Amino acid sequence: MSMQHFETQEGEFQLKPLSREGIQAALSKAEKYRLLNDPSMAESICLDILKIDPDNKDAAIVLLLALTDQFGNPGVHQAVKQAKELANGFKDDYNRLYYSGIIHERQGTNALNSGNPGSHFDAYEWYTEAMKYYEKSEAIQPQGNDDAILRWNTCTRIIAKHKLGPRPKDDFIPILE
Structure with a gap:
């Protein structure tokens, strides 16, 4: 599995993968962040889940809903x-x-x-x-x-x-x- 790298002013970072055992707990957290009106956090968690389990329908649904929660924000066209x-x-x-x-x-x-x-x-x-x-x-x-x-x-x-x-x-x- 390839790692995704991000460049910042301070250097380079790479995302850390979730464990398969942590998927259900992460999904629960994503749902909670949506309820707390923090859709970008929910989006990030769902992307982590889908990186490990691309066919996870529940994560895809929460991700879709988190994206729609952001429709009023800048960058709406990408969402x-x-x-x-x-x-x-x-x-x-x-x-x-x-x-x-x-x-x-x-x-x-x-x-x-x-x-x-x-x-x-x-x-x-x-x-x-x-x-x-x-x-x-x-x-x-x-x-x-x-x-x-x-x-x-x-x-x-x-x-x-x-x-x-x-x-x-x-x-x-x-x-x-």
């Missing part, structure tokens, strides 16, 4: 790209669709909170796109798993609460002389 790559990498259709919905929903929340001109139209588009993913995942959800319904309902309530709607059509036709 979105990484989250989409993770979602597209899920082997089962339900998780691929459901977590794609999460990504779109979080982008809607980011747009809604940005306060940028026209961002309420962007938020509406992100939320409705998320709802399409949730509907698709609902159709194939595991028995007793209503997560997609809960997320769809949340998007519906946010749209209603903030009176979000589609972007108006631009009917402007320039007069040519």
Whole structure:
């Protein structure tokens, strides 16, 4: 296994690998750091887990969620790209669709909170796109798993609460002389 090296002003450092026996405890810590609103720490822990166990679905999910927690921060485009790559990498259709919905929903929340001109139209588009993913995942959800319904309902309530709607059509036709 190759080590990843990092250059700093003080010299070079390399990451230390986790033990396989420590994966479950590390995953628990990553979940706790997400709950403590420290998504970059959760992200780092999940990257360590996935370095040792690349097929660890739980670590991939926590990593995806930690990335979406960072959507309002600088560098959001890289976090979105990484989250989409993770979602597209899920082997089962339900998780691929459901977590794609999460990504779109979080982008809607980011747009809604940005306060940028026209961002309420962007938020509406992100939320409705998320709802399409949730509907698709609902159709194939595991028995007793209503997560997609809960997320769809949340998007519906946010749209209603903030009176979000589609972007108006631009009917402007320039007069040519």
